[in-house]
Each structure stands twice: as structure tokens, then as C-alpha cells.
Amino acid sequence: MLTSVATAMGPKLEYRMSDWDLLLTDARIATMRGETPDYGVVGERAAIAVSNGRIAWIGEASELPAHRAREERAMGGRWLTPALIDCHTHLVFGGDRAAEFEQRLRGSSYEDIALSGDGIMSTVRATRDASADELFDAALPRINALANEGVATVEIKSGYGLDIDTEIRMLEVARRLGDESCVDVRTALLAAHTVPPEFEGDANGYIDFICDQILPLVVERKLADTVDAYCESIAFSSAQIEQLFDKATQMGLPVRLHADQLSDGGGAELAARFGALSADHLEYTSPKGVRALSEAGCVAVLLPGAFLTLAETQLPPIASLRTSGVPIAVATDCNPGTSPICSLRTAMMLASRLFRLTPEECLAGATREAARALGLLDDRGTLEVGKRADIAVWDISHPRELAYWTGTPQLAETIASGQTSGPTS
Numbered sequence: 001m002l003t004s005v006a007t008a009m010g011p012k013l014e015y016r017m018s019d020w021d022l023l024l025t026d027a028r029i030a031t032m033r034g035e036t037p038d039y040g041v042v043g044e045r046a047a048i049a050v051s052n053g054r055i056a057w058i059g060e061a062s063e064l065p066a067h068r069a070r071e072e073r074a075m076g077g078r079w080l081t082p083a084l085i086d087c088h089t090h091l092v093f094g095g096d097r098a099a100e101f102e103q104r105l106r107g108s109s110y111e112d113i114a115l116s117g118d119g120i121m122s123t124v125r126a127t128r129d130a131s132a133d134e135l136f137d138a139a140l141p142r143i144n145a146l147a148n149e150g151v152a153t154v155e156i157k158s159g160y161g162l163d164i165d166t167e168i169r170m171l172e173v174a175r176r177l178g179d180e181s182c183v184d185v186r187t188a189l190l191a192a193h194t195v196p197p198e199f200e201g202d203a204n205g206y207i208d209f210i211c212d213q214i215l216p217l218v219v220e221r222k223l224a225d226t227v228d229a230y231c232e233s234i235a236f237s238s239a240q241i242e243q244l245f246d247k248a249t250q251m252g253l254p255v256r257l258h259a260d261q262l263s264d265g266g267g268a269e270l271a272a273r274f275g276a277l278s279a280d281h282l283e284y285t286s287p288k289g290v291r292a293l294s295e296a297g298c299v300a301v302l303l304p305g306a307f308l309t310l311a312e313t314q315l316p317p318i319a320s321l322r323t324s325g326v327p328i329a330v331a332t333d334c335n336p337g338t339s340p341i342c343s344l345r346t347a348m349m350l351a352s353r354l355f356r357l358t359p360e361e362c363l364a365g366a367t368r369e370a371a372r373a374l375g376l377l378d379d380r381g382t383l384e385v386g387k388r389a390d391i392a393v394w395d396i397s398h399p400r401e402l403a404y405w406t407g408t409p410q411l412a413e414t415i416a417s418g419q420t421s422g423p424t425s
């Protein structure tokens with residue numbers, strides 16, 4: 001807005017007055033900008049302004065330009081960070097796997113259960129049997145649980161349908177969760193999760209079916225933002241996934257990969273060859289795989305909930321990911337089999353305890369690097385002018401507490417795209 005004022009010098013001067021929807025003052029702000037060390041903190045008394053759902057100004061309150069704000073709130077010294085992003089979940093599914101959890105505690109391995117026709121397939125059966133409303137009603141409390149901890153963006157994968165109708169139904173439910181909750185949802189087609197009974201002994205035939213039937217329909221209906229696959233001896237080989245990734249790339253969808261979770265299947269190298277947004281899990285990734293991720297600029301998404309639940313002992317190659325400059329994200333992997341965890345704060349806490357990520361790496365992993373893994377870093381993930389005003393407001397004395405406490409009600413409110421929502425009890 002241009003405003004005219006008379007000056008002592010006589011002629012009128014015109015200057016630009018900022019016109020904002022919302023101005024938050026008396027805040028402490030961790031921008032999580034990668035270029036700024038130490039959480040990207042902006043001074044002691046900071047302010048942030050929002051216009052049209054985007055960040056319009058951020059800095060020391062003492063440097064605020066002339067402005068008008070429709071709403072102005074003093075934050076009482078609270079900490080503001082980018083709202084959290086859970087970049088890897090399977091939170092739409094039917095049934096649960098508590099019985100399998102007991103079976104594993106009695107000594108069966110995840111692979112043995114999968115090879116006996118249970119594991120992922122038991123969730124496939126329950127998901128195929130569930131209506132869209134049943135899947136939605138079961139998933140809504142899960143996404144709300146994430147939102148109540150400051151999450152404003154969640155990625156949800158299909159992969160428990162493995163037939164056209166159910167894969168489509170899962171993705172439609174995921175889109176509906178985005179429309180009807182306060183969380184922005186991104187979706188991934190994970191039809192290549194395991195070989196369904198209809199294609200028993202014919203994984204190649206199932207990959208053809210995904211490429212020729214499922215993927216074109218999903219693209220036509222704009223139901224998936226990315227294509228994911230499970231590269232593992234109990235799932236699909238590199239060669240099979242290459243065929244799928246070729247097709248996805250031709251159809252304009254970015255790819256991601258469940259890579260090297262239970263064994264080194266060259267998953268990291270495969271993800272890197274296709275310029276995947278991310279390679280996820282990575283417990284068994286080799287030094288060659290880490291080099292490939294680094295050269296490709298591929299994000300390593302670490303999933304400590306699955307590591308914990310499977311009682312894995314092989315750690316992802318954290319030190320070499322760090323020294324090679326591979327961006328590291330942290331996510332819940334919320335799913336009924338390997339990570340029954342609906343709390344990104346818990347995943348951050350586990351990443352620090354199990355993988356020894358620093359609290360700053362954990363928070364970056366659940367904000368900036370998670371946005372990068374979704375291909376959304378230009379839009380969100382840090383607090384910077386022009387990005388979506390997705391802001392979490394915390395009752396904490398330092399952001400290092402976010403990977404330290406878990407289960408503690410420290411979220412004061414979340415501002416998503418400039419709109420406030422409080423935690424629900």
C-alpha cells in the first residue's frame with residue numbers, strides 16, 4: 001500500500017506501508033534455514049508477519065517496517081518453528097497387526113511372517129475388506145494425533161490394496177483426509193509394496209500390471225504426488241523397480257524408494273540413478289550407496305520407529321551420510337506392521353536416542369529435510385519470506401527440547417497457511 005505523508009521539508013513523500021493479515025510479535029523464532037547455524041534463530045525478540053497464507057516479513061521486532069496488520073498478537077516469548085512435516089507414513093489401512101507383534105516377540109522374524117503369507121498381506125486383506133468411510137474413520141484420529149503435535153504436512157502412501165480398486169480407494173481416502181483435516185496431505189502410490197496373491201510367483205507380471213493399469217489411472221485422476229516402491233528380497237528386485245520408475249518418470253511423477261531396510265539390495269544406488277527425492281530406511285546401505293545418494297542430492301529418510309519395532313541392530317550409516325553431506329530427514333513410518341507410531345515427536349526422540357542425531361538434526365529432519373524429501377522445500381519447511389506460513393508455536397525454553405521430551409503437551413498452537421488451530425484434547 002502506498003501512503004503519502006507531509007514532511008517538514010514541504011513536499012509530500014510517498015512510501016510503502018506493509019499491509020499484513022497477521023503479525024506475531026514478542027516471539028523467539030527458529031527459522032531452521034540451513035544456511036544459518038544454531039537452528040537459524042532470529043534474535044531475542046522477533047516478529048513474523050503473514051499475508052495471504054505466506055510469510056511476508058520475519059526479523060528482529062526492532063526492525064519492523066511501517067505496517068498495518070489486521071490481527072496482531074504478542075506471543076509472550078514463546079518459540080516458533082516451522083510446523084512439522086511427517087514425510088513417510090502408511091496411515092491409511094484396515095485392521096491392525098497386534099497379533100503379529102506378539103508372534104514376533106515370541107521369536108518369529110518379520111521376513112518369516114511375510115513369507116508365510118501374513119505381514120503386509122494380512123493388512124492387504126483387511127484393507128481390501130474396508131469401505132472408504134471405514135478407512136477414513138480409522139485414519140482420521142491418526143492424522144489428528146500428528147496434528148496435535150504440530151504437524152501441518154503429512155505424506156500418506158497406498159500399498160495395502162495391490163489391486164486397482166483398493167489402491168485407488170486408499171489414495172482417495174488420503175486426499176479426503178487432506179480436505180477434511182487441518183493437515184496438508186501429499187500422496188505416494190506404493191502399489192509395488194509386495195506381490196499380491198493374484199500374481200503369486202509372477203512379480204514381473206504384477207509390475208507390468210502396475211505400469212499398464214494402476215499407474216495410468218492414478219495419474220489420470222491426479223491421485224498420487226510420487227511413486228514409491230519396496231526394494232527388498234521379500235518384495236521387488238532392482239530390475240523390477242527400474243521398470244516401474246522408468247514408467248513413473250515418463251509420466252512425470254517423481255520417485256522415492258524403501259531401500260536397504262533388511263538387506264543391502266543396492267536400493268540407495270537405484271534411488272540415486274533415478275534422481276529419487278528420497279531413499280528411506282537405509283540400515284544396510286553400503287559406502288557406495290551413500291556416495292550415490294550424495295552425488296544425486298537424494299534425501300536419506302530415517303525411520304527409527306521401524307528400527308525399534310523390528311529390534312534391528314544394524315544402524316543406518318549415519319556418520320558417512322553426515323560427512324557426505326546427504327540431507328537427513330526423520331519420519332514416523334506410521335504403519336501397523338513395523339512402526340505403530342503416530343507421533344513425529346516420538347520419532348524425533350528415537351532418532352536422537354537410537355541413531356544419535358543431534359536435537360537440531362532431528363528438528364531439521366522433521367521440517368526442512370522432510371520438505372526436501374517431498375520436493376516441497378521451495379514452499380515450506382523453513383520460516384522464510386515467501387514460504388507458506390506453516391508455523392508451530394511451542395511452550396518450551398529451547399528448540400532442543402523437541403527431541404528431548406515426548407508425550408509432553410508443549411504445543412501451544414499450529415498456524416497452517418496462516419490459519420490458527422489449537423491442539424485438541
Ligand code: NIG
Binds near residue numbers: 230258261335336338
Ligand atoms: O516402511 N518396509 C516396508 N513397508 C513398511 C512396512 C509395511 C508393513 O509391514 O505393513 C515400512 O516399514
Ligand code: FE
Binds near residue numbers: 088090258333335
Ligand atoms: Fe514405509
